[in-house]
Structure formats: structure tokens, C-alpha cells
Amino acid sequence: MDGIALTVLAQQIVLGLLLGGLYGLAAAGLSLVFGVLKVLDVAHGELIMLGGYGTYWLFALLRMDPFASLLVVIPATLVLGAVLYAVLFGFVVRAHEETRIKNSLLVGFGLALALHALALRLWTADDRSVTTAYGGAVLHVGPLAVPVIRLVSLAIAFALIAGLHLLLARWRWGKAIRATAEDWQAALLTGIDVRRAYLLAFAIGTALAGAAGTLVSVGYSISPAIGLEWTLKALIVVVLAGLGSMLGTFAAGLFVGVAEALSAAAFGGPYREVVGLVIFVVVLVLRPQGLFGRECR
Amino acid sequence: MTGERRWLVAILVAFTALAPLPLLTGRDDVLNFVLLVLLSITMAQSWNIIAGYAGQVNLGHAAFFGLGALTARTLWIAGAPILLAMAAGALVAVAFALLIGAAAFRLRGAYFAIGTLALGEILRTFVSNTLPEISTLPGTRIAGYRLAPRYYLALALAALSVIAVAALAGSRLGLGVQAIREDEDAAAASGVAARSLKLRALVLSTALAGLAGGFFAYYHISYYPSHPFGPHWTFEALLMTFIGGVGTLHGPVLGAVLYVLLKEYLTVSWVDFHLLIFGVLFIAIVLIFPGGLVQATEGARRWLARRRGASTT
Numbered sequence: 001m002d003g004i005a006l007t008v009l010a011q012q013i014v015l016g017l018l019l020g021g022l023y024g025l026a027a028a029g030l031s032l033v034f035g036v037l038k039v040l041d042v043a044h045g046e047l048i049m050l051g052g053y054g055t056y057w058l059f060a061l062l063r064m065d066p067f068a069s070l071l072v073v074i075p076a077t078l079v080l081g082a083v084l085y086a087v088l089f090g091f092v093v094r095a096h097e098e099t100r101i102k103n104s105l106l107v108g109f110g111l112a113l114a115l116h117a118l119a120l121r122l123w124t125a126d127d128r129s130v131t132t133a134y135g136g137a138v139l140h141v142g143p144l145a146v147p148v149i150r151l152v153s154l155a156i157a158f159a160l161i162a163g164l165h166l167l168l169a170r171w172r173w174g175k176a177i178r179a180t181a182e183d184w185q186a187a188l189l190t191g192i193d194v195r196r197a198y199l200l201a202f203a204i205g206t207a208l209a210g211a212a213g214t215l216v217s218v219g220y221s222i223s224p225a226i227g228l229e230w231t232l233k234a235l236i237v238v239v240l241a242g243l244g245s246m247l248g249t250f251a252a253g254l255f256v257g258v259a260e261a262l263s264a265a266a267f268g269g270p271y272r273e274v275v276g277l278v279i280f281v282v283v284l285v286l287r288p289q290g291l292f293g294r295e296c297r
Numbered sequence: 298m299t300g301e302r303r304w305l306v307a308i309l310v311a312f313t314a315l316a317p318l319p320l321l322t323g324r325d326d327v328l329n330f331v332l333l334v335l336l337s338i339t340m341a342q343s344w345n346i347i348a349g350y351a352g353q354v355n356l357g358h359a360a361f362f363g364l365g366a367l368t369a370r371t372l373w374i375a376g377a378p379i380l381l382a383m384a385a386g387a388l389v390a391v392a393f394a395l396l397i398g399a400a401a402f403r404l405r406g407a408y409f410a411i412g413t414l415a416l417g418e419i420l421r422t423f424v425s426n427t428l429p430e431i432s433t434l435p436g437t438r439i440a441g442y443r444l445a446p447r448y449y450l451a452l453a454l455a456a457l458s459v460i461a462v463a464a465l466a467g468s469r470l471g472l473g474v475q476a477i478r479e480d481e482d483a484a485a486a487s488g489v490a491a492r493s494l495k496l497r498a499l500v501l502s503t504a505l506a507g508l509a510g511g512f513f514a515y516y517h518i519s520y521y522p523s524h525p526f527g528p529h530w531t532f533e534a535l536l537m538t539f540i541g542g543v544g545t546l547h548g549p550v551l552g553a554v555l556y557v558l559l560k561e562y563l564t565v566s567w568v569d570f571h572l573l574i575f576g577v578l579f580i581a582i583v584l585i586f587p588g589g590l591v592q593a594t595e596g597a598r599r600w601l602a603r604r605r606g607a608s609t610t
Contacts, residue, residue: 040407061386091584101407102354106539106583112577113532116540117569228528232418235411270426277422286413 018259051213081206352478365510
């Protein structure tokens with residue numbers, strides 16, 4: 001009996017890791033935007049939702065493979081991010097730090113409401129997911145069953161995060177983005193176009209949300225209402241990981257996925273949502289000075 | 298100050314004028330509509346106290362509404378008089394506020410906002426898991442259900458919330474929390490006991506939310522116990538307050554009237570269409586008129602006056 005219980009638990013942990021990779025990807029975009037622009041975009045979950053619908057409709061109407069649809073979804077959400085920055089968040093970043101975070105929270109909230117209502121109107125409240133021919137394939141590793149789609153999703157999520165990490169480390173504008181995150185005034189003085197860095201960071205963050213949406217629509221399901229849940233998941237991971245390291249964010253995502261799986265095993269399925277929120281509140285309260293780690297406020 | 302007093306009188310006169318409505322009309326839809334506006338005013342004003350005056354954007358406000366509803370419903374169905382049950386609900390809401398206030402007020406600004414959002418969601422998940430069954434009034438209670446007393450109660454609560462905000466605005470507590478809202482460090486440096494005043498504002502705000510929750514439990518025949526804990530109760534209070542004018546006495550009243558009017562009117566043709574409109578309107582208000590409709594109309598009036606002045610000279 002014990003052996004079976006252990007297998008079940010191990011299976012839960014594997015599924016938790018697979019889901020946790022998506023949490024990491026969802027959080028990476030939010031972390032980038034938060035770290036660089038110092039704005040908290042609470043519509044991040046709605047951007048994930050839009051990415052998911054992009055993949056869903058490309059599959060339903062054009063029979064495009066969901067993983068191939070990333071080649072469309074990522075550029076499209078990149079442009080969407082640039083537009084959102086131009087019409088909304090570009091105005092928010094003009095304010096000083098404290099007002100900036102608060103205003104961005106409110107603007108993001110308005111955006112989330114509007115996108116949710118629009119999605120509900122256009123696509124109804126139905127749960128949808130992309131079901132491909134290879135959707136049911138399972139990889140057996142000893143007694144454990146690993147859904148192939150989710151494994152591929154995890155690999156893609158990791159590849160995107162690693163790519164972002166390289167981009168920020170090597171690319172000319174990646175360095176500019178990191179310098180802006182560190183100290184925008186100093187960055188401005190060294191001749192960096194801070195506005196351009198903001199725009200790029202926001203567009204990339206939105207594209208990461210779009211990609212996360214694609215993966216959610218394949219392995220799991222999407223509906224207009226998933227926004228708040230994913231925003232919270234991303235926030236939990238960001239708060240846990242702190243800012244500045246994309247690979248650290250990915251690791252924190254995996255951690256939250258496993259923590260959820262373990263709490264579901266211990267207290268029953270419905271409580272899996274609570275553990276992340278509890279971690280979140282505890283970390284926040286223990287580090288009340290916020291994520292930038294500055295004591296002088 | 299005098300402007301605020303004038304608004305208080307105007308709002309209370311309007312409430313008095315609404316008082317005989319159940320005697321004048323037998324139409325339940327009219328009564329239900331006004332009742333909904335009144336409940337919304339109560340919720341908006343209770344949120345306005347902590348967010349508008351004290352500057353603490355509490356995104357877990359629904360938790361207090363939900364606790365008030367849960368407590369009042371349980372006691373009322375068990376046989377307690379409704380007013381007593383509602384008072385108990387408010388007490389439980391306040392007790393929860395004191396419990397989490399100490400931790401939550403370690404957080405500032407946006408961190409307070411997301412922290413309280415998480416706390417509210419924890420409580421909602423907990424309630425929906427432990428009480429998954431729908432709560433329906435017993436048959437005898439349904440047979441004795443009358444709309445008029447509920448209408449009067451909603452009117453009294455809305456008046457209470459407006460009076461509470463008016464009393465707060467000019468009080469030492471009100472001035473103290475407004476100083477905290479403008480600059481907490483500066484306020485603390487000049488002798489304002491920030492932590493304690495914020496907690497007192499939270500107590501006032503959550504007591505009203507708890508009463509409103511108790512009213513909800515009295516008004517609705519059946520609902521899921523987790524429903525009043527839903528984040529949309531917070532979001533609606535936030536929208537109404539911001540769209541009307543955050544941190545003013547009459548702003549949330551205007552916002553609540555406009556919100557319920559558009560919501561009820563638009564839902565006929567397009568479910569949740571009002572959220573699209575209010576989402577966009579809300580963004581515009583945050584970016585262009587942070588003072589809401591109150592500020593926008595004032596600006597327009599001043600602009601017109603200036604134009605008139607320019608044309609006569």
C-alpha cells in the first residue's frame with residue numbers, strides 16, 4: 001500500500017513540476033516589467049488569456065499546430081505590448097515611484113476588466129483547450145506517467161526563459177534594459193534611451209505572457225475568467241523569487257508548482273490554490289520594504 | 298469644509314425623499330433597483346474610508362462583506378433578530394480586520410494592495426471549500442419575505458455610511474489618516490500615530506462592510522456562502538469610488554448611482570458590457586482625472602466660468 005501511495009505522490013510532484021514551469025514563464029514577463037518599469041501590471045493574466053485564445057483560434061480555424069502557433073503569437077503579442085505601452089503604461093511611468101506603482105495597479109485593473117468583458121463577449125465563457133492528435137501521448141518513466149504535451153511545454157518554457165536570460169546578458173539593448181532596471185537616472189546619464197528600454201521590456205514581457213497563454217491552452221484550458229488566477233500565480237512567483245534573475249524566477253515557478261501538488265495531496269485538491277497565496281502573504285510580510293530591497297523609504 | 302457639509306445635507310435630503318417610495322409604488326423592480334443603489338453606496342463609502350481617506354488600497358474588502366454576511370445569515374436563520382445578527386456580523390468583520398491589520402499594515406502602497414487581495418482570496422477559497430452547499434432561507438422565512446423593510450434597512454445603512462464619512466472627514470482621525478495618505482513618513486515625523494490611525498480607519502471601514510454583508514444575507518433568498526467573498530465586491534466598490542471621486546463625500550454616491558444605472562441598463566443587451574465601459578472609463582480617470590467625475594465636473598465648471606469671464610470683458 002505504501003508503495004502505491006508513494007507512487008501517487010511522486011506522480012503529483014511530476015505534474016506539479018510540469019505546471020510550475022508555466023508559472024515560471026508567466027512570472028518571467030511580469031518580473032521583467034516590474035523590475036524595469038517599476039510598474040505592476042495586474043492585467044498580466046489577461047494577456048496570458050489573449051495568447052491562449054490566439055493559439056486556440058489559429059488551431060480551430062487554420063488547423064495550425066499549437067506549438068507552431070508560437071511563431072505567430074509571440075510576434076503578435078510583442079506588437080500588442082508595444083501598443084499597450086504607447087497608449088497606457090508610457091503615461092504611467094512618468095510619475096514618481098510610489099505613485100507609479102499604485103497608478104499602474106489601477107490602470108492594469110481597468111485593462112483587466114475591459115479585456116475580460118471583451119473576451120466574454122467575443123468568445124463566450126466556455127472553457128476551451130486545444131486538442132491535437134498527439135494530445136493523449138504519455139511517456140512512461142518507471143511507474144510514472146508523463147504527458148508528452150506538458151513535457152514539451154515545460155521544455156519550451158525553459159528555452160524561452162534561457163533565451164531571455166541570454167538576451168538580457170548579451171544583447172546591446174538587453175544590457176540597456178538591465179541598466180535601466182538598476183538605476184534609470186544613471187542609465188539616462190550614460191546615454192541610454194530609457195524610454196526605448198521601457199518599451200522593449202514591456203513588449204517582451206507581454207510576448208512572454210502570450211507564449212505562456214499558448215502553453216496553457218494546450219496542456220490545460222483557457223476561458224475569459226482565468227486572468228485573475230494567473231496574475232496571482234505570477235505575482236506569487238515574482239514575490240518569492242525577487243527581481244533580477246530570470247532563471248531564479250523559473251526555479252521559483254517550479255517550487256510553487258510542487259508546493260501546490262504537495263498541499264493538494266495533504267489537504268485535498270481544493271486547497272491547492274491556498275498554499276501559494278499563503279507563501280505570498282508570508283513573504284510579503286517578512287519583507288515589507290518590498291521587492292526592491294531598499295530600506296530607505 | 299462648507300462644501301462638504303452642503304453635500305451631506307443634499308444627500309440626506311435625497312435619501313429622505315426616497316423614504317416613502319415603498320408607499321408610492323408597488324413595483325418591486327423599482328424598489329430593487331433603488332435598494333441596489335443604496336447597498337452600492339454603502340459598500341463604496343466603506344471602501345472610500347480606508348482607500349480614499351487613509352490612502353490604503355484594500356483589495357480584500359470583500360472578505361469583510363463576506364464575513365458579515367456569513368455571520369448574520371447563520372445567526373438570523375438560527376432565530377436571532379436581524380439587527381442583532383447584523384451587528385454580530387460587523388463585529389466579526391472588525392475582529393478579522395484587527396487580526397490581519399497588524400500584518401497587512403507592515404505593507405505599504407501597492408504591496409498592501411496585493412497582500413490584501415491574497416488574504417481575501419485565501420478566505421474565499423477556504424469558505425467555498427468548507428461551505429460548498431447553497432444557503433437558502435427556510436420556507437417560513439420565504440413566506441414572510443417583504444421587500445419594504447429591506448428597502449428601509451438599505452436606506453438607513455446608506456445614510457449611516459454617508460454620515461460616517463462626513464464625520465470622519467472633519468475629525469482628528471480623518472485629518473490624521475489624510476496626512477498619512479499624503480506622506481506617511483512626514484505624518485509620522487510630525488507626531489501622527491500612523492499604525493494606530495490606519496487600524497482605526499480600517500475598523501470603521503470594515504464595520505460598515507460587515508453591516509452591508511449582513512444586509513446582503515437578509516436580502517437574498519438563496520446564494521452560495523462564498524459568493525459575498527468574491528473579489529468582484531471589492532472591484533465594484535473600487536470602480537464606483539474612483540469613477541465618482543476617491544476621497545470625497547459625494548463622489549462615491551455619484552459613482553454608485555452611475556454604476557448601477559449603467560450595469561442594470563446594459564446587462565439587458567450585453568452581459569458584463571458595463572465592465573468594458575467601466576474598465577475603459579476607469580483607465581481614463583486614473584490617467585487624466587485622478588479625482589474622478591467630481592474633479593472633471595469641477596474642472597469643466599471652472600473652464601466655463603473662465604470662458605464666460607473672458608467673453609464679457
